[in-house]
Amino acid sequence: MEEMILKLKQEIIEVLNLEDVQPDDINNDAPLFGEGLGLDSIDALELIVLMEKNYGIKLQDPAKGKEIFKSVNVMADYIQKNRTK
Amino acid sequence: MEKEFSYVILDSGRAVVNGRSLEHEQTGNAMLAELYRAHIGDWPKFFKMDTLSKAGFVASELLFKETGETRCGQDEFTAHRAVVLFGTTASLCADTNYQETISDRDNYYPSPALFVYTLPNIVTGEIAIRGHFRGETSFYVVERPDAAQMAFHIACAFDDDVTDSVLAGWVDSRRNDDFQTFFTLVERGALEGLEDRIRTIMNNLNI
Amino acid sequence: MERLIQCMADNVVSPLGLDSAANYESVKAGKSGLSRYGSMGNVRTPFTLSRMDRGVLDDACRSLGIPTDRYTFFEKMLLASSVQAVENAGIDASSPRVLFVVSTTKGNVSLLGEAQDFPRERVLLGVAARQVSDYFGNPNSPLVVCNACISGVCAQIEAMRAIRSGRYDCAVVVGADEQSPFIISGFLSFKAISDDFCRPFDSERRGLNLGECAATVVLKAADSVPDGCWQLVAGAIRNDANHISGPSRTGEGSYLALKEMLRFCTPDDLAFVNVHGTATAYNDEMESIALSRAGLSDVPVTGLKGYYGHTMGAAGIMESVLSMYAVKDHTVLATRGFARQGTSCPVSVSPELRRTDGRQFIKLLSGFGGCNAALLYRLNGLW
Numbered sequence: 148m149e150e151m152i153l154k155l156k157q158e159i160i161e162v163l164n165l166e167d168v169q170p171d172d173i174n175n176d177a178p179l180f181g182e183g184l185g186l187d188s189i190d191a192l193e194l195i196v197l198m199e200k201n202y203g204i205k206l207q208d209p210a211k212g213k214e215i216f217k218s219v220n221v222m223a224d225y226i227q228k229n230r231t232k
Numbered sequence: 233m234e235k236e237f238s239y240v241i242l243d244s245g246r247a248v249v250n251g252r253s254l255e256h257e258q259t260g261n262a263m264l265a266e267l268y269r270a271h272i273g274d275w276p277k278f279f280k281m282d283t284l285s286k287a288g289f290v291a292s293e294l295l296f297k298e299t300g301e302t303r304c305g306q307d308e309f310t311a312h313r314a315v316v317l318f319g320t321t322a323s324l325c326a327d328t329n330y331q332e333t334i335s336d337r338d339n340y341y342p343s344p345a346l347f348v349y350t351l352p353n354i355v356t357g358e359i360a361i362r363g364h365f366r367g368e369t370s371f372y373v374v375e376r377p378d379a380a381q382m383a384f385h386i387a388c389a390f391d392d393d394v395t396d397s398v399l400a401g402w403v404d405s406r407r408n409d410d411f412q413t414f415f416t417l418v419e420r421g422a423l424e425g426l427e428d429r430i431r432t433i434m435n436n437l438n439i
Numbered sequence: 440m441e442r443l444i445q446c447m448a449d450n451v452v453s454p455l456g457l458d459s460a461a462n463y464e465s466v467k468a469g470k471s472g473l474s475r476y477g478s479m480g481n482v483r484t485p486f487t488l489s490r491m492d493r494g495v496l497d498d499a500c501r502s503l504g505i506p507t508d509r510y511t512f513f514e515k516m517l518l519a520s521s522v523q524a525v526e527n528a529g530i531d532a533s534s535p536r537v538l539f540v541v542s543t544t545k546g547n548v549s550l551l552g553e554a555q556d557f558p559r560e561r562v563l564l565g566v567a568a569r570q571v572s573d574y575f576g577n578p579n580s581p582l583v584v585c586n587a588c589i590s591g592v593c594a595q596i597e598a599m600r601a602i603r604s605g606r607y608d609c610a611v612v613v614g615a616d617e618q619s620p621f622i623i624s625g626f627l628s629f630k631a632i633s634d635d636f637c638r639p640f641d642s643e644r645r646g647l648n649l650g651e652c653a654a655t656v657v658l659k660a661a662d663s664v665p666d667g668c669w670q671l672v673a674g675a676i677r678n679d680a681n682h683i684s685g686p687s688r689t690g691e692g693s694y695l696a697l698k699e700m701l702r703f704c705t706p707d708d709l710a711f712v713n714v715h716g717t718a719t720a721y722n723d724e725m726e727s728i729a730l731s732r733a734g735l736s737d738v739p740v741t742g743l744k745g746y747y748g749h750t751m752g753a754a755g756i757m758e759s760v761l762s763m764y765a766v767k768d769h770t771v772l773a774t775r776g777f778a779r780q781g782t783s784c785p786v787s788v789s790p791e792l793r794r795t796d797g798r799q800f801i802k803l804l805s806g807f808g809g810c811n812a813a814l815l816y817r818l819n820g821l822w
Contacts, residue, residue: 162345163280163345164279164280165276165279166265166276166279167276185276185277187682187685188682188684188685189280189344189345189348189683189684190345192344192345192628192629192630193343193344193345195630196341196342196343196344196628199341200341209630315678320563320565321563322563322564322585324562324563327545327548327551327562327621328551330621330625331551331552331621334481334482334552334620334621334624335481335552336481337481340481340624342624342625342627342628343628344625344628344629347624347625347628347629348629348683348684348807350545350548350621350625351544351585351587351806351807351808352585353585353586353587353806353807353808353810354587354683354807354808356586356678356808356810357678357683357807357808357809357810358683360678360679360680360809361680361681361682361683361809363680364680365678365680366677366678366679366680366691366692366695367677367678368675368676368677368678369586369676369678369808369809369810370584370586370593370597370676371584371585371586372582372583372584372585372597373563373564373565373568373583373584373585374565374580374582374583375565375566375568375569375580375581376565376580378580381580381582384601384604384606385582385597385601387604388597388600388601388604389600391599391600391603391604392675392676392699394675394699
């Protein structure tokens with residue numbers, strides 16, 4: 148899981164162009180949205196693309212993203228349970 | 233008496249503010265990032281922008297530094313500023329990048345973050361957000377750089393009584409790392425000589 | 440004396456008709472151009488779209504003498520609409536006193552995706568626009584307004600200013616967009632498209648539909664606008680300065696644009712406000728807030744996306760033209776797809792035709808980049 152979380156953080160940093168952010172800067176339990184990383188609605192949509200492209204998870208309803216993107220831990224957990232690749 | 237005007241020129245290997253060259257080691261998009269870190273630094277959304285918006289954003293910020301507007305738009309005056317930009321290639325660079333995400337049936341992952349920049353007026357929005365400008369924002373696509381045409385449409389923006397000043401410029405990007413832009417600030421009642429000034433700047437920019 | 444701006448002629452080419460009158464009659468009768476699609480090119484998610492029949496467009500072009508093999512679909516749409524409008528206006532479009540203003544969002548972008556018999560340069564909007572002005576033998580460099588979804592209103596505003604300045608006497612303002620996998624996939628990636636017919640302002644709305652259309656207005660300088668003729672009175676463009684894709688939660692830019700129009704009329708003068716009404720959750724909510732802040736909650740509101748979908752570069756022009764026909768017909772057009780109010784601020788929207796004796800209307804649009812635009816048209820004199 149640890150390895151998976153690190154990889155996920157690197158993927159998030161890359162697709163969202165979080166230029167000056169290191170994986171260690173992202174707290175596993177901290178909310179991805181709201182304060183902190185300064186992510187917005189386009190970032191949320193881009194995370195949906197990331198889940199489909201890298202893990203084969205199709206998310207039709209963007210509102211579901213709110214739950215899944217609560218934190219890196221929650222997101223990694225969801226990916227583990229639902230990934231098709 | 234004709235007023236002194238400030239302008240900024242940026243292309244893939246050059247950054248010039250009122251005739252003074254700014255130091256940089258990199259070229260292309262890396263140069264924009266270098267300038268951002270050296271002179272701006274407090275707007276991480278910069279790294280999410282496409283080349284067109286990055287070039288426009290950095291050029292406008294360098295211009296405001298020069299004119300001494302520390303953080304604009306908070307007062308009544310700049311809240312009514314218009315942003316009027318011109319170009320020939322518009323979002324061609326972003327279009328090509330986005331097209332790559334949908335061309336291959338087996339690797340079809342359309343990117344919303346790339347798609348949004350296929351609208352060339354996004355650069356005007358990025359600048360308006362940063363400066364809190366709630367006036368007009370317009371992007372005009374023209375056949376070729378033409379100082380008379382640009383000066384005419386910049387003057388037209390003052391037809392709106394609310395518009396006190398126009399952040400005007402040229403911004404083009406045919407491909408990643410390749411861009412040409414200049415920005416200048418035009419105030420109401422100071423339109424005399426605008427066409428000549430734009431022509432001089434464009435000659436300098438080699439467009 | 441200030442030059443007034445008169446609308447001399449108009450034309451709309453769409454799946455609902457090949458001229459403005461036919462379009463108006465179709466919409467009044469409740470017809471829609473929308474249908475469901477399962478896929479297009481690499482797009483394999485279902486969507487609903489109003490698509491122009493290519494054969495019908497080619498026939499229309501041929502009957503107007505436009506050579507169909509020389510132009511792309513997008514250019515043919517622009518030409519089919521503008522050739523008819525210029526003829527109706529009775530102007531000499533080859534005069535240097537005439538300016539061509541083209542409104543589009545993506546123009547010939549489909550040339551990037553498909554192998555076609557056109558030079559790649561045509562993907563540049565200025566080059567595409569030149570095909571139109573050259574067709575008329577106009578010597579001026581055409582201006583392309585590319586302000587996302589508000590382009591059609593901005594193009595009319597810029598034409599108005601260009602005429603007011605005295606440099607031009609007349610402007611041909613024409614807008615269109617082609618719905619290709621490029622645009623459809625992009626809006627799908629934004630989760631903004633409904634696979635079902637769109638439901639503007641409705642509590643069950645689930646997103647927008649896209650559509651194809653071309654529309655033209657010919658604007659001309661006038662010392663006075665004759666009775667029974669249309670005057671473009673005012674227009675304004677304002678930015679939310681909030682977010683590049685999300686509408687402002689306070690409707691800031693739309694509110695400011697509406698407020699500017701209310702310097703030239705009172706709410707009581709208005710037959711209606713023709714809104715953007717895309718049927719996305721955020722857009723319609725934002726517009727309801729802006730209308731309410733501007734004191735327009737009681738003015739009839741009408742949206743046309745249920746008939747045409749979102750026609751992008753054509754929207755601001757086509758929706759202005761249909762509004763002119765409606766006012767002359769004492770009618771507030773029905774908002775197709777609306778059943779039950781679904782915005783936090785109440786707006787006067789209806790699925791039925793309503794009667795009006797108002798003689799002015801506001802056309803409102805908003806779009807990506809945080810931009811918003813409004814314009815005010817007035818029908819002159821008693822009629």
